[in-house]
Amino acid sequence: MKILILDTYYQGFLNYFWLSQSAKQGVPFGQQHKLLLSQNFGTADFYSKNFRKLGHTAQEYIVNDIFSQGSWAAQNNDYRYPLLQLAKLEFRITTHNKLINPIVDLETIVLAQVKHFSPDVIYLQHLSYLSPSCLRQLKQHTTILAGQIASQLPNKDYLKHYDVIYTSFPHFVSKLKSLGVFGEFLPIGFDPSVLNGIKPTARIYNVTFIGSFTPQHQKGTELLEKVAAQIPIHVWGRESNSLCSDSPLRHNLHGEIWGNNMYRILAQSKIVINRHIDAAGKFANNMRLFEATGMG
Numbered sequence: 001m002k003i004l005i006l007d008t009y010y011q012g013f014l015n016y017f018w019l020s021q022s023a024k025q026g027v028p029f030g031q032q033h034k035l036l037l038s039q040n041f042g043t044a045d046f047y048s049k050n051f052r053k054l055g056h057t058a059q060e061y062i063v064n065d066i067f068s069q070g071s072w073a074a075q076n077n078d079y080r081y082p083l084l085q086l087a088k089l090e091f092r093i094t095t096h097n098k099l100i101n102p103i104v105d106l107e108t109i110v111l112a113q114v115k116h117f118s119p120d121v122i123y124l125q126h127l128s129y130l131s132p133s134c135l136r137q138l139k140q141h142t143t144i145l146a147g148q149i150a151s152q153l154p155n156k157d158y159l160k161h162y163d164v165i166y167t168s169f170p171h172f173v174s175k176l177k178s179l180g181v182f183g184e185f186l187p188i189g190f191d192p193s194v195l196n197g198i199k200p201t202a203r204i205y206n207v208t209f210i211g212s213f214t215p216q217h218q219k220g221t222e223l224l225e226k227v228a229a230q231i232p233i234h235v236w237g238r239e240s241n242s243l244c245s246d247s248p249l250r251h252n253l254h255g256e257i258w259g260n261n262m263y264r265i266l267a268q269s270k271i272v273i274n275r276h277i278d279a280a281g282k283f284a285n286n287m288r289l290f291e292a293t294g295m296g
Contacts, residue, residue: 004119004142005047005060006110008126012238013041013258018067029071033061036068038197039259042287043125046191059117063110064129073109076116107134114141121146127165128154135161148186150286152216152279153179168285188287190294198263198295208234208269210262211288213242213249220275225249227273236265266295 017039037045037060051058062068107130114122122138124130124147130138139145139161148166153159159181166186167173176183213221221242227233228248235249236257243249257265266272272292276285 001056001121002117002119003048003051003056003058003121003123004114004117005058005123006063006125006130007042007060008064008129009041009062010258011064012256013039014062014065014067016256016258029068029075032068032071036062036065040194040197040263041259044191044259046193047123049193050191061110061113063106066106069106069109072113076112107131110134111137111141114138120144123147127162128158132157132161150188150280151277156180169280170283171281188285188290190290192294194260194263194294197260198267201264201267203268203270205234205265205269207231207271207273208236208265209249209273210236210257210265211275212237215242216277216279217275218242219278221249223275224273233273234269236262263291263295266292269295 017036021035045060048058048060061072110130111134119142121144122142124145127147127149135145135158144163145161146164146166147162148168149172150168153172153175156179159165159176159179162181164182164184165176166184167176168186168188170185173183173185209224211217224233225247228235228251232252233249234252234254236254238256269292272288274286274288274292276283280286
């Protein structure tokens, strides 16, 4: 079976990665892609790697990454992309630490990748990143269009195109069914290959938290602030208007951290505090549970 995984990464991580890897922008797509996946952001290559171990052909693309996606398109210039002026693809980093590219049509590249790979299954990690029109076109080139969700559901304009949606939220299975979509429970896990790149280290932080502060995390943020008022917590996350200026979580706020660097902090922590998005309801459910315990 041929399985194509279409993933998205946080734009903050992509900016950080390419700003630190600007010299790598001119290398072939394969090298760029391997380097990007080796950062172990999100699910990295965990899906494709384990599908291959089971005897399947599998590949993933980071569909919102203008650098690697543009590199793939330019490298496959002979594969008929009438909507892309591939010879004119240019990427640059602004002086304000933002990546920009006004030329790349990311959905066109995704559709070209699907036609090139001819998958039996397309598995999307972000249900609503691609437009409903693009999802409809994807279905024409695969047997099963699958996706996963562990956050607030998008509207039915997106959901109706999926043959199956996997979720680690047990209560979402029946919710999906009520919307006319086949849902399947899929628990989260930890890929032990992460440990290969993290050296044993002293646990120098008593209590840590790594995560986002958004309106969708309001209840969890209130809980964290109550804890931080009593116990010093080292926090890694983006500065956010969701945090009050006098929030105790700002006392040891270190900024954003991702991938292997995040795993190193977890390995250096004695206690990792976690909280869940409001949509998780009564269930303890997010990746950090497994990332933290996976690091011991």
